């Protein structure tokens with residue numbers, strides 16, 4: 001898989017082999033921040049979509065990108081340790097598992113697809129993650145301004161790799177973002193296509209939230225999801241932090 | 247489904263339902279999972295919880311013993327009570343069962359610990 005992320009000066013695209021040790025034993029031994037490489041090593045053991053559904057844009061965040069994102073979220077912004085976190089479009093759970101490993105107090109993973117949630121649940125068992133809960137629900141229903149949902153304002157941090165939207169559901173990533181901003185009291189971390197950057201920066205300013213493009217990365221979509229039978233196409237993706245003004 | 251999660255769910259996504267909270271719980275299988283106790287996290291999280299609903303839910307699923315009726319000011323000094331609250335909020339999980347809308351009786355299945363809150367098109371607001 002061809003991915004690279006320029007968010008961390010020490011990150012490289014080489015995978016390091018980390019022996020499969022029980023994570024809980026390690027955490028019991030030392031509760032200090034986990035190194036980036038170590039995190040990435042664990043995340044390689046997260047099972048991915050068995051039969052990805054193209055319509056739902058079920059391609060996983062690669063272990064490398066997930067580790068870089070989460071490592072930045074905790075080391076630069078301190079938005080994971082002892083925080084309540086929601087993961088929108090949790091899929092098979094790579095972001096949630098990583099967030100929990102880095103010290104989140106409680107994580108709620110939300111997805112519309114029960115097959116993805118079943119794989120995710122198996123991953124949580126395998127990793128012995130007990131502070132992650134899952135919910136089958138349409139994220140669109142959480143973005144509405146008319147209905148005050150009880151989930152609104154209950155999370156410190158929202159993390160997500162949303163569907164980017166296709167011909168049929170253009171703008172779904174913005175709906176995810178709206179839901180994320182409603183659920184969180186502090187910040188939302190998300191990925192969006194670089195080609196839509198201008199639009200997103202404008203939306204963020206319309207909504208009155210602060211926004212930072214943390215990194216630009218290449219995401220080999222065609223390889224993660226058998227989209228087109230043609231050759232692999234990297235797409236450029238931005239890693240964002242949105243935060244409510246204080 | 248942890249009871250903290252239950253505390254954040256409502257059925258007001260259904261057309262015609264105004265409040266939809268708290269959802270009734272039918273628990274056919276309940277488990278208690280080990281979660282590290284973290285005093286300050288419990289206190290912080292508790293500030294966003296509807297305590298009555300949490301206590302009621304814990305009682306419904308058989309884990310309400312020792313939970314105070316009201317949260318006093320001296321909670322910080324009382325680790326025993328905080329650990330019981332931690333247990334009810336984060337360790338007790340409904341694995342199989344149902345959530346029930348208090349206004350329409352609409353049932354939401356919980357299977358393998360995951361509540362299904364998906365609605366049909368005609369039920370949407």
Ligand SMILES: C[S@@+](CC[C@H](N)C(=O)[O-])C[C@H]1O[C@@H](n2cnc3c(N)ncnc32)[C@H](O)[C@@H]1O
Pocket residue numbers: 056057058059060061088089090091092093094095110111112113116137138139140160161162163
């Ligand atoms: C790009 S994948 C990311 C999966 C996972 N978070 C990861 O990082 O590997 C997007 C996920 O969003 C889910 N999804 C798509 N539309 C959704 C919706 N309307 N509500 C909730 N989840 C949705 C898909 O099932 C899929 O798991």
